[in-house]
Amino acid sequence: MTFVAVQMVLDEAHSSPGLHAAAGPGLAEECATLGGCRTGMAKITNAYDLPARKVIHTVGPKYASKYQTAAENALSHCYRSCLELLIDHGLKSIAMGCIYTEVKNYPREPAAHVAIRTVRRFLEKQKDNITAVVFCTTSTTDTEIYKRLLPLYFPRDKQEEEMALSKLPADVGDENGETVIDERKIRIKPLPKKKVSKESKPAEAPVDLPVSDVGSVRRTSSYLDTYLDPAFMSLIKDPDERRLEQWEKTVQAQRGWNFANLLGFGDLGGPPLSAAEEYSVHSRYLSKAKSLNLSEIAEMKVVYRGGVDIEGRPVMVVVGAHFLLRCLDLERFVLYVVKEFEPIMQKPYTIVYFHSASSLQMQPDLGWMKRFQQILGRKHQHNLHAIYVLHPTLGLKLTIFALQLLVNNVVWKKVVYVDRLLQLFRYVPREQLTIPDFVFQHDLEVNGGKGLVVDPRTKYVYHRP
Template structure:
């Protein structure tokens, strides 16, 4: 297809980087939440990423085809043979023309995971294409995958400086096709870029995060944490940032896995033929130079044959046992106590089954008055209702319709409930639908499933209307208050449908 050209000879759909709105000028999408009452949940005393207007002017968050950007260099995420088919690569190769493919086949040929290769831009608006290969993600090798992804972004930025470019467009290097969690990848990308700009910002004037629709929500939430635009965003980041924000370059660090190089205590011995026992007793005494430095370092204690002060596996088993005992006590109470004051509210009940025969639990947010209800009995009623249902697969439909701040539970209470409920609750939950979500709901859902309940993160789905539930459950099986359907009709219109049940 021949591109339509303007009088200056540029393709009509070329996007000029200088015309994009820098992050410093983007207004917050909503009023920042006040976390001051949650002092115990604060993860940082001071901001690891203070507000910096100079850096914010360099950063751009943009949704679109990276191949259309008129920047000095664009990034392509690919495989080691540089022939992966994905939307980013397909767009770049289609626009660059056959010259790019020929250069790769004849000159570049391959790129190892975590490394970068450079080609000319050919027919692209960009002068260069920096190719990189993201890692495959496996929970057993999580640290390796995170370090490799950091290397991808770090090497891309360093190569850009070597090329002398002033503007670069970064795609999302991590891929769900390689099982990399999108939010973890975004954290690594943002903090790596932030640290690089802090140290080498003079060489780069513009860094565009060219994001697709699937990742824009994540970047909109996380970008204010690493590039806060105001003192309020910087303050809120103390609660929202993960406790581990990486090393000096944004690289992932594992404090309990770091091994410090220390002097061998035998080096201090003047006579190798003497009785070593007395010397080792001295070396092992508290306060001496060599082994006193080992306190709390599990890897070094294992290497030197010492028994760690604690048994992590044993502690975990004890914790699980205590959790189980506590839950069983609560279950016995739930079966004997009068819970009518909670059950009578009607905010939590079973409503039929979905199309796969799984029970559906309905939670009506508007009827849950967090500040007025007896929370102990609310927990007991939750256990009483769900315990017989969660022995098999089940789904939850939460209606956030017309809720107010009085209906929003605290982080502390949500965390307490989540920690009390045993593993079968998380394992057998197959879907958690949030109907009529708001910006607050999306923020809190992301926060909760990222930092408190990652086991259910992939099971949570936000739906703009009731009708979107009908693909998974028949309307006859869904019993909800009239105010929910009335509200839904006012915002979505009369677009309800009743698909036939599967045969």
């Protein structure tokens, strides 16, 4: 099998020294004659000492959350330009590295989505001209991301196809894999149907039908298979239909939950999100969080990693008294939580919530909690083992009861109330937790120190002899 290596970037500031060293001096000399390469474009050279016939060079985009769509489309252009050069030079296979760098701040998982969907779109039209596309990863993180995402875009059986329908992001790109911007699409209504006489032959399907509108055509259309894979393209709904459905959901929800605002619960009237919509929202927040410096949120110590619980599940600690609603930028707080929770919620995990001395702090309303839970996504709900609440008050128990009724019955039924620190240590060992000093003091004040002794130096709690 012949492969074409892809050099990730082609400019003086971000060269590929490893590739040049393996290829020999001839590659650098030929690159110097190319006159550079614009972002999203690609150029081809000989491979010299590399075990390949050619080397294709491309320049990946810089990433900024403010210009996310431009970065996505530029990255899509990189992959498509490489594949087009492959076809133009009569080559059949290509080995592609991840065309993004840490220096340019492109988040790994969103970049992988763009890469895979662009290759998928290209193969839908050029599958007879290409024998193999190999994604080459150089880090464990990238490998795990591609292992998880490839079955969504290239399902191998019916079960994986059904899973993909629920986990694919809302935007899977247009016919080239580029991000779809509804406001910029031109939608042309189909021509009125003509009556066809029995004697005349049915007209052939028009060969110039714009593939960008194929998502609004029924999957049973006879000409659909000649353009794109119907199972993949049917994931895209017509933008007007989507807006109408969203409006109907919003109106229906607001009719049922307007009284929640009157009772001070916040806006609970937002429409329920599908699995694909939640995945898309979570991905956007995670992408933005990775591009920002959120150190001021980390310093407040509202949320931080603990060790593991008694059964080895990772623990996330939440300190209620540190949640200062008037001093906290809630949007940046959500971004920080999404970023911190992402590594641990891939598998079963536990939350420990210290409500100690936080009853006087202002708390967010239920509407905010509902939105926050939607952003964390369904993986958070599924993998969450338990929420251990230390020093609960009657007001907190009533709030959690309201969360069970109005927000999510699955997550908030996992709450376990713990009145004493020693009870908490039955679930999470003491050495696995970093506990603020005031929590120990509050425990002594509330429980009167009955049966307990606290070492003031090590903060170790043990039974009174």
